[in-house]
Amino acid sequence: MGDSGDAITRDELQLATRNHGMPLEALRWPLTPAGLHYVLVHYDIPLVDERTWALEIDGGTAGGSRLSFDEVRSRERQTVVMTMECAGNGRAFLEPRPLSQPWLSEAVGTARWGGAILRPVLEEAGIPDDAREVVFTGLDRGVEGEIPQQYQRSLPLDECLRDDVLLAYEMNDSPLPPQHGFPVRLIVPGWYGMTNVKWLAKISFAAEPFAGYQQETAYRLRQDPDEEGVPLSRMLPRALMVPPGVPDFMTRRRFLAPGRHTIEGRAWSGEAEISAVEVSIDGGEHWVPATIDRGSPDDPWAWRAWSWDWTAEPGEHTLCCRARDASGGIQPVDERWNVHGYANNAVQRVAVTVQPEGGNGS
Amino acid sequence: MGDSGDAITRDELQLATRNHGMPLEALRWPLTPAGLHYVLVHYDIPLVDERTWALEIDGGTAGGSRLSFDEVRSRERQTVVMTMECAGNGRAFLEPRPLSQPWLSEAVGTARWGGAILRPVLEEAGIPDDAREVVFTGLDRGVEGEIPQQYQRSLPLDECLRDDVLLAYEMNDSPLPPQHGFPVRLIVPGWYGMTNVKWLAKISFAAEPFAGYQQETAYRLRQDPDEEGVPLSRMLPRALMVPPGVPDFMTRRRFLAPGRHTIEGRAWSGEAEISAVEVSIDGGEHWVPATIDRGSPDDPWAWRAWSWDWTAEPGEHTLCCRARDASGGIQPVDERWNVHGYANNAVQRVAVTVQPEGGNGS
Numbered sequence: 001m002g003d004s005g006d007a008i009t010r011d012e013l014q015l016a017t018r019n020h021g022m023p024l025e026a027l028r029w030p031l032t033p034a035g036l037h038y039v040l041v042h043y044d045i046p047l048v049d050e051r052t053w054a055l056e057i058d059g060g061t062a063g064g065s066r067l068s069f070d071e072v073r074s075r076e077r078q079t080v081v082m083t084m085e086c087a088g089n090g091r092a093f094l095e096p097r098p099l100s101q102p103w104l105s106e107a108v109g110t111a112r113w114g115g116a117i118l119r120p121v122l123e124e125a126g127i128p129d130d131a132r133e134v135v136f137t138g139l140d141r142g143v144e145g146e147i148p149q150q151y152q153r154s155l156p157l158d159e160c161l162r163d164d165v166l167l168a169y170e171m172n173d174s175p176l177p178p179q180h181g182f183p184v185r186l187i188v189p190g191w192y193g194m195t196n197v198k199w200l201a202k203i204s205f206a207a208e209p210f211a212g213y214q215q216e217t218a219y220r221l222r223q224d225p226d227e228e229g230v231p232l233s234r235m236l237p238r239a240l241m242v243p244p245g246v247p248d249f250m251t252r253r254r255f256l257a258p259g260r261h262t263i264e265g266r267a268w269s270g271e272a273e274i275s276a277v278e279v280s281i282d283g284g285e286h287w288v289p290a291t292i293d294r295g296s297p298d299d300p301w302a303w304r305a306w307s308w309d310w311t312a313e314p315g316e317h318t319l320c321c322r323a324r325d326a327s328g329g330i331q332p333v334d335e336r337w338n339v340h341g342y343a344n345n346a347v348q349r350v351a352v353t354v355q356p357e358g359g360n361g362s
Numbered sequence: 363m364g365d366s367g368d369a370i371t372r373d374e375l376q377l378a379t380r381n382h383g384m385p386l387e388a389l390r391w392p393l394t395p396a397g398l399h400y401v402l403v404h405y406d407i408p409l410v411d412e413r414t415w416a417l418e419i420d421g422g423t424a425g426g427s428r429l430s431f432d433e434v435r436s437r438e439r440q441t442v443v444m445t446m447e448c449a450g451n452g453r454a455f456l457e458p459r460p461l462s463q464p465w466l467s468e469a470v471g472t473a474r475w476g477g478a479i480l481r482p483v484l485e486e487a488g489i490p491d492d493a494r495e496v497v498f499t500g501l502d503r504g505v506e507g508e509i510p511q512q513y514q515r516s517l518p519l520d521e522c523l524r525d526d527v528l529l530a531y532e533m534n535d536s537p538l539p540p541q542h543g544f545p546v547r548l549i550v551p552g553w554y555g556m557t558n559v560k561w562l563a564k565i566s567f568a569a570e571p572f573a574g575y576q577q578e579t580a581y582r583l584r585q586d587p588d589e590e591g592v593p594l595s596r597m598l599p600r601a602l603m604v605p606p607g608v609p610d611f612m613t614r615r616r617f618l619a620p621g622r623h624t625i626e627g628r629a630w631s632g633e634a635e636i637s638a639v640e641v642s643i644d645g646g647e648h649w650v651p652a653t654i655d656r657g658s659p660d661d662p663w664a665w666r667a668w669s670w671d672w673t674a675e676p677g678e679h680t681l682c683c684r685a686r687d688a689s690g691g692i693q694p695v696d697e698r699w700n701v702h703g704y705a706n707n708a709v710q711r712v713a714v715t716v717q718p719e720g721g722n723g724s
Binding site for chain 2: 008010011012013014018019020025028034035041042043092099102104106143144148177178243247248249250251255
């Protein structure tokens with residue numbers, strides 16, 4: 001992985017036209033409508049026939065086992081409303097910019113995922129005494145860092161035994177769309193998107209830390225390419241706002257009439273509950289508290305709605321918002337660079353021109 | 363609209379992370395699954411309450427009228443399977459590159475659209491004797507070319523009276539997703555995407571050619587910014603293939619094992635029936651015919667599947683495909699530049715490395 005100057009390269013563009021973020025006006029919906037949730041596909045979307053698909057479970061003390069799609073769906077169904085964010089969200093704001101999918105702020109979405117709880121599947125397979133991790137293998141294949149591979153990620157065993165970790169086959173009460181992992185994907189609330197392995201093919205118990213590409217090379221915070229780095233796990237806090245007013249097609253600058261407007265958005269953290277959201281209208285110099293809708297205690301992994309009433313004065317403004325969580329996490333005003341461009345939760349900045357009606361105002 | 367050198371700008375990236383193409387492996391499906399059909403939204407996706415939404419019909423001889431969502435849905439339902447392509451598809455291959463949504467090849471999709479036929483709605487409103495065009499206004503608002511506007515496009519009256527032009531409220535038998543025009547959009551088979559006005563608010567009869575921004579400034583083929591230009595209408599022929607083998611994550615180069623592989627794809631034209639598809643493995647020097655699946659005569663506006671069996675030899679190859687239609691149209695091997703970057707139907711080029719298993723082969 002190299003880096004680049006300001007200019008987005010053809011390689012990055014190829015990724016940006018395939019994958020997509022969530023247009024930020026979709027923050028209005030508590031559950032992201034189909035097709036608006038962010039999608040990142042490392043290789044190609046596999047074409048899967050659910051009649052022949054099976055999930056292999058390998059290395060259990062009860063012997064190997066296989067679950068058909070019907071067998072997964074016949075198990076007790078559990079749902080979880082979960083906000084999912086790509087670990088690379090915010091990457092394209094970094095300078096120099098790490099070369100990969102060039103996300104700005106939009107790589108997020110919230111869905112109601114439905115499926116079978118993973119824990120009893122593992123228990124029935126027989127969890128070995130020396131198991132430390134579980135390795136999840138997807139059907140998606142390609143070359144990355146010059147290494148041919150299927151997408152694989154491991155998860156510590158204790159995370160796998162949570163009651164809200166699912167083998168999901170539904171998204172917002174419909175079958176998984178192909179690009180979201182049809183027929184079955186892993187769902188791990190609170191963790192960045194790379195954890196939620198799509199198009200699941202195989203689950204294996206492991207006594208040693210998994211050393212695959214997506215664990216050891218990718219998805220680590222590094223200041224130098226040669227250092228071991230810190231593995232990514234849970235989402236850092238982030239707030240995003242619905243950009244107010246109307247956009248310019250090309251620059252996406254916002255135009256708004258003077259007067260009172262409700263600025264609204266959502267905030268989430270994989271570390272702890274959101275404890276505060278603040279708004280700035282001067283690019284982060286001064287901050288005022290927003291009102292948070294505490295949401296449902298049944299949905300601890302869903303983003304929280306927030307709002308703030310702004311009396312907009314004519315002129316140019318840079319609106320910002322930032323979230324704090326109960327673990328003490330807070331978004332930085334400035335980007336924190338790292339080699340691969342992960343976990344950049346610097347505050348959102350929205351350029352707004354406030355001008356009277358008859359200008360370009362809303 | 364300016365242009366740029368090789369480097370994609372931040373403004374283009376902002377569009378590319380919001381809008382998205384159809385990942386080309388989705389050519390495998392005759393109907394593009396939800397969320398994989400291309401999306402281009404000029405401004406923001408409007409949030410519409412279908413209980414209060416109404417479609418205003420203005421300028422008819424029977425007096426103005428309004429249709430509620432229930433009234434649109436209670437009319438006779440018609441469906442049409444239609445391939446839709448953005449007029450800007452292929453723009454980012456042009457040099458110098460016109461600055462707008464930087465599409466490569468993926469701005470396409472095919473859906474079964476369901477809705478009410480437009481013609482009887484117009485007839486009931488009373489078509490004025492002097493009507494030459496019908497103007498369609500969407501709810502989406504923004505600034506473009508420094509002009510505040512709602513998205514508006516006109517269509518010649520005779521096109522509006524076709525039996526397959528719909529006020530569509532269904533996509534693949536589900537309600538329209540927000541990003542595809544909920545609750546009601548126009549569907550005009552054969553024309554480029556900009557014709558199919560989303561989030562319809564108003565329909566007006568016009569005696570004079572409509573001079574709005576999206577008609578007179580945008581969506582015209584020009585060699586010079588100051589010339590009047592030729593308005594875009596029907597889609598030029600294009601064939602696309604499912605890129606064979608597996609991709610490199612970053613470069614999207616394909617890796618494939620030697621031997622026999624079926625190369626498959628789809629082809630369409632808004633001008634006439636697809637009459638031939640040809641394939642090249644040497645970047646367009648030599649061409650061989652592919653086999654076309656004629657599809658259903660009930661679906662004249664749907665893309666046609668095609669395939670070709672390739673015995674792949676080790677080495678580097680550039681695969682291309684091109685479509686011809688019954689009107690004599692054929693895709694050019696090289697790009698044809700124009701100011702705004704429209705209708706670039708130059709042949710697709712897919713870089714493939716064929717190497718034995720044990721390399722990166724599939």
